[in-house]
Amino acid sequence: MxxxxxxxxxxxxxxxxxxxxxxxxxxxxxxxxxxxxxxxxxxxxxxxxxxxxxxxxxxxxxxNSTKSRLQYTKKFASFGVTVKEEQIFTSGYASAIYVRDFLKLQPGKDKVWVFGESGIADELSKMGYESLGGVDPRLETEFDATTSPFLINGLDESVTAVIAGLDHNINYHKLAITLQYLQQEKVHFVGTNVDSTFPQKGFTFPGAGSMVESLAFSSGRRPAYCGKxxxxxxxxxxxxxxxxxxxxxxxxxxxxxxxxxxxxxxxxxxxxxxxxxxxxxxxxxxxxxxxxxxxxxxxxxxxxxxxxx
Amino acid sequence: MxxxxxxxxxxxxxxxxxxxxxxxxxxxxxxxxxxxxxxxxxxxxxxxxxxxxxxxxxxxxxxNSTKSRLQYTKKFASFGVTVKEEQIFTSGYASAIYVRDFLKLQPGKDKVWVFGESGIADELSKMGYESLGGVDPRLETEFDATTSPFLINGLDESVTAVIAGLDHNINYHKLAITLQYLQQEKVHFVGTNVDSTFPQKGFTFPGAGSMVESLAFSSGRRPAYCGKxxxxxxxxxxxxxxxxxxxxxxxxxxxxxxxxxxxxxxxxxxxxxxxxxxxxxxxxxxxxxxxxxxxxxxxxxxxxxxxxx
The missing domain is CATH 3.40.50.1000 (HAD superfamily/HAD-like)
Structure with missing residues (x-):
């Protein structure tokens, strides 16, 4: 070459x-x-x-989108290393920046549906965005289309973007509701990062990309990936x-x-x-x-x- | 045309x-x-x-791979319709036939790791195959690489095929262990059916294909799909x-x-x-x-x- x-x-x-x-x-x-x-x-x-x-x-x-930048500063501190929040860029933060600067969502008006852990919603919240889904405990209950609190009153019309990333607590309820939002054309589809796997303790486990691609397949849509x-x-x-x-x-x-x-x-x-x-x-x-x-x-x-x- | x-x-x-x-x-x-x-x-x-x-x-x-053929006869019976098990072909049954007739797995020797509901393991069992995973309650516990009973003693060396299908109880533990088996070249990868979604009560929810494709993405492999x-x-x-x-x-x-x-x-x-x-x-x-x-x-x-x- x-x-x-x-x-x-x-x-x-x-x-x-x-x-x-x-x-x-x-x-x-x-x-x-x-x-x-x-x-x-x-x-x-x-x-x-x-x-x-x-x-x-x-x-x-x-x-890694599971932790916020603030949580990362704490992880560094636990190792005796002082790092400022401003020095840290997570794929969750990058996704929130994408939503703000590229999609131009309006805080107080547009909401974001999150499939993923707390690191995404925390960054959105710091920018003034209300998010739904994510670690909401009502998503931990067994899914039933007739009783899900996310369906019985209809979808939230203010949601204009989905951010999806790694969720160690992935379940059908989360996949099903996220898909409902992705079926709306007006809702943008953002993926934190494309990594198919990540290494841990000598093993290779499913990464964010494997979950985002599941949603991509069920919705027939392609996400805008934000991480490296x-x-x-x-x-x-x-x-x-x-x-x-x-x-x-x-x-x-x-x-x-x-x-x-x-x-x-x-x-x-x-x-x-x-x-x-x-x-x-x-x-x-x-x-x-x-x-x-x-x-x-x-x-x-x-x-x-x-x-x- | x-x-x-x-x-x-x-x-x-x-x-x-x-x-x-x-x-x-x-x-x-x-x-x-x-x-x-x-x-x-x-x-x-x-x-x-x-x-x-x-x-x-x-x-x-x-x-639908979630029910066995026997369970289907019961569903027909509940509607007052008499149907013999032999008249029914599910994608779980088709996958078991594929494992037997095409992959030529040997009952009593080869085992199958299942990602999916009971309909798959039931058909395998009827053909004399031992299966692992599936609805094993130990997979319902939170995943930890250092304590998972499916990792601490190593993978089961007798497993030579993975069958993956729709699982309404999808979780990270199941995805992570299934991926470990798919990382072994000797293990065949079978998908029950490619459907990205299925309709229910006026909604469209994630189908078997969305789960199989997640495993395909994390493993970098393509499944042999068996259903229609x-x-x-x-x-x-x-x-x-x-x-x-x-x-x-x-x-x-x-x-x-x-x-x-x-x-x-x-x-x-x-x-x-x-x-x-x-x-x-x-x-x-x-x-x-x-x-x-x-x-x-x-x-x-x-x-x-x-x-x-």
Whole structure:
């Protein structure tokens, strides 16, 4: 492929220094990069502290829509890392921004039906939007078309968008009512992120995309996806921080979302870490099915250790 | 389109007689044709009794996999209609036949993981296959990768096929474990039926296909679909009753499953009834997106009333 350059593995202090010097801003995926579930990866805190000392900017970009940005700051704090809400972009937040800036829904007038966990509704609420569905406990009851409180008085006419994402409490009641809204032409269909799976504890479990695609199939509609690698998310971040893209580096553990996000977004660089789901073989493999990173490392902490040598 | 003949609406006794005389065997879809949910449509029983008096054969072919054939005989009985188990083909039964005759799974050795309701496992059990998953109450508990009884001792190595269909009790535990089996190359992936939705009480709710497609997306695999309009189902029926296809008529309420099933299966005729989800406009519409029926009627009972005049 024209322009393909062999990815550089960060294996010594010189390469580590070169990598750190090239960029002003680092965009981090979180799970698989900084931590695995509730287990912080070694030297993550030290790496982030080093960036601060070097005057670099850190931004956290996650396709996880189940938590709000505020909840993410608490997760960072539990690891002893102080991060401001403004530094965090979740796919739920990106979806709320899409609803506000692209679909131009009006707070106080338009409502959003949510299929997903609290991270989506929380971000909508912060922007002044009323949402329905989501974690409403009435959706946890067994579905019956004749008694569902979401059907007996008709659909809410104020709903003009559906945002759908990962819901660990997926059930038929939620799928059925979400479909009713998607059957209305006036209702926009937004998906938080396309990820078919996510890794956890050595397994690969169904991701947001598998639920959004179920709704896409039943409704016969295509969603507008907001998370990585969609450029809506990158454009929002670049504009919010007034970033020089050539001085930005995307750091992640997935070729088909994180690395694609950095390459298609024309960021100055990309770093793949192998602490998530990818292997060195995949990082180096030339394939039309995925992009290659500019740099890669076994894990983020390795770069800190090399830098400190 | 070459060979397209305008569908004939059955509106008088002469056409009704001609329709009944043409065929020896009638294959009926059930919901939307014979009944709507738990409400038998007018003159259904009389129509079926007439067929018996005329020496015709009736076979019932449904994409509903939630009930077994035995349960279907009970549903017919509740309406005062006597039907033998052998006259009924559900998509769950078709899937079990596919597993037995096409995949050649061995009873007592191979096991099947089921995503769906009891109608699937019941048919497998009748053929001597042990199934896992399905309505196992342990799948109703909240999913945790570290405690799930389906993960802690590893997957069952005897499982060589997954059958997935409609499950009104869909949850994350079921999706997650089913995906683990689908991630094994040796495990075949069978879908009961592709229907994206089904009609109920004036609404359209998510169908089996929406769940199977969710699993297809998370696993990156394509299922073998067994229900209508798949020809596996028709071939099984034709062979079981040694039917002359030219003397068979498919009766249904959906163009894209029932009528397609009859046309692609080269049955002698098709009858669309408008008591389900289609309209006269759609029945007559020439479109590359759907086939047209040979005959159509507002409802099955109309044909009985015209015949009796």
């Amino acid at each position: 024209t322009g393909t350059v062999t990815p550089i593995k960060i294996t010594n202090k010189e390469i580590a220094n070169d990598f750190l010097n090239r960029y002003d801003t680092f965009l981090f995926d979180c799970d698989g990069v900084l931590w695995l579930g509730n287990h912080l990866l070694p030297y993550t805190k030290e790496f982030l502290d080093t960036l601060t000392k070097l005057g670099k900017q850190a931004i956290f970009v996650t396709n 690698p969609n450029m809506n998310m990158l454009n929002t971040i670049v504009s919010a921080f007034n970033l020089d893209k050539s001085k930005c580096c995307m750091v992640g553990d997935r070729l088909n979302t994180d690395m694609k996000f950095g390459v298609e977004g024309k960021l100055g660089g990309t770093l793949l870490v192998l602490s998530g789901i990818e292997t060195e073989e995949r990082a180096l493999e030339i394939s039309e099915e995925h992009v290659n990173p500019k740099f890669f490392a076994e894990k983020l902490g390795d770069i800190y250790e090399l830098y400190k040598q | 070459t060979g397209t003949v305008t569908p004939i609406k059955i509106t008088n006794k002469e056409i009704a007689n001609d329709f009944l005389n043409r065929y020896d065997t009638f294959l009926f879809d059930c919901d939307g044709v014979l009944w709507l949910g738990n409400h038998l449509l007018p003159y259904t029983k009389e129509f079926l009794d007439t067929l018996t008096k005329l020496g015709k054969q009736a076979i019932f072919v449904t994409n 309009p798949n020809m596996n189902m028709l071939n099984t029926i034709v062979s079981a009753f040694n039917l002359d296809k030219s003397k068979c008529c498919m009766v249904g309420d959906r163009l894209n499953t029932d009528m397609k099933f009859g046309v692609e299966g080269k049955l002698g005729g098709t009858l669309l009834v408008l008591s389900g989800i289609e309209t006269e406009e759609r029945a007559l519409e020439i479109s590359e997106e759907h086939v047209n029926p040979k005959f159509f009627a507002e409802k099955l009972g109309d044909i009985y009333e015209l015949y009796k005049q």
